[in-house]
Amino acid sequence: MATETKPGTGTDTDTHAGGEAGAREAAGPPGRRRRRRLSPWVEYPLLAVVALVLAFLIKTFLVQAFLIPSGSMQNTLQKDDRVLVDKLTPWFGSEPDRGEVVVFKDPADWLAGHPVTPPTTVQKALGFVGLMPAAGEQHLIKRVIGVAGDTVECEGTGPLKLNGRPLDEPYVYAGNTPCSDDEGGRFKVTVPAGHLWVMGDHRQASQDSRYHQDDGRGGMVPLTDVVGRAVVVAWPLPNWSTLPVPDTFDAQD
Incomplete structure (x- = not known):
């Protein structure tokens, strides 16, 4: 006996079920909502702000670029080299050691009388966030020769003596x-606690420190004025190099 089927019943049922399944697949699992994408007019400025904040934090706490303004550290560093300075390790109690090349704030008007080119607005902004070397700041870069307790002396043309050696x-x-x-080149000094005796590699x-012994600190640089240790010459690329501690200082430890 034939079974009676109402016209359109099977077709309507199949279509209705398929339609519900398709709708569920398109919508995804229950409870999940599609994430709304930000407008490019909002997203790009936001990304720029995040990048600037990250650059500022890196410059403040990790690494900062500095421009070498003179030839006082030749041939280790050339004028207009860009060096990267490690600012992180001092946060963990590390102090500068003999032989390291360090950047420090002008301790007692050492740069008085030296012309400083005023930075442009763009240089100030980029220097503030660390995207280019800080411009117009009163910083110096020298090699640490003596640390607290060391006796440094020079007589005639040398050699330089450290603790008698x-x-x-x-x-x-x-x-x-x-x-x-x-x-200024003839001296014998003992470095007090919390200070450094520094000299440039281009001695003449x-x-x-030799020529600022009448600055009220005896030419010493306070540790509190040290920004960090220069570790890499980053630019220009032909001058790229690391700045390790010379072996000559190993015998002093």
Whole structure:
């Protein structure tokens, strides 16, 4: 006996079921809502702000770029080199050690009388967030020769003595003598606690600790003025190099 089927019943049922399934698949699992995408006019400025904040935090707490303004550290550093300075390790109690190249704030008007080119507005902005070397700031870069308790001395043209031992200084600029036979170049000092004695590698072209012994601190640099250790010459690319501690200082430990 034939079964009676109402016209349109099977077709309507199949279509209705398929339609519900398709709707559920398109909508995804129950409870999940489609994430709304930000307008490009909102998203791009937001990403730019996040990038600037990250750059500022990196510059403040991790690494900062500095421009070398003179030849006082030749041939280790050339004028207009860009160096990257490690600012992180001092946060963990690390202090500068002998032989390191450090950047520090002008401790007692050492740069008085030296012309400083005023930075542009763009340089100020990019320097503030660390996207380019800080412009117009009163910083110096020298090599640490003596730390707290060390005795540093020069007589005649050298050699430079550290705690009574002559230093072999391969980093001194070719043609220079380790010491200078002039008023500032003859000295014997003991570094007090919390301070450093610093000198440039281009000995006859560096106004360093030797020539500021009448600054009220005896030419010493307070540890509180040290920004960090220069670790890499990052630019220009042909000058790229690391800045390790010379082996000559190993014998002092």
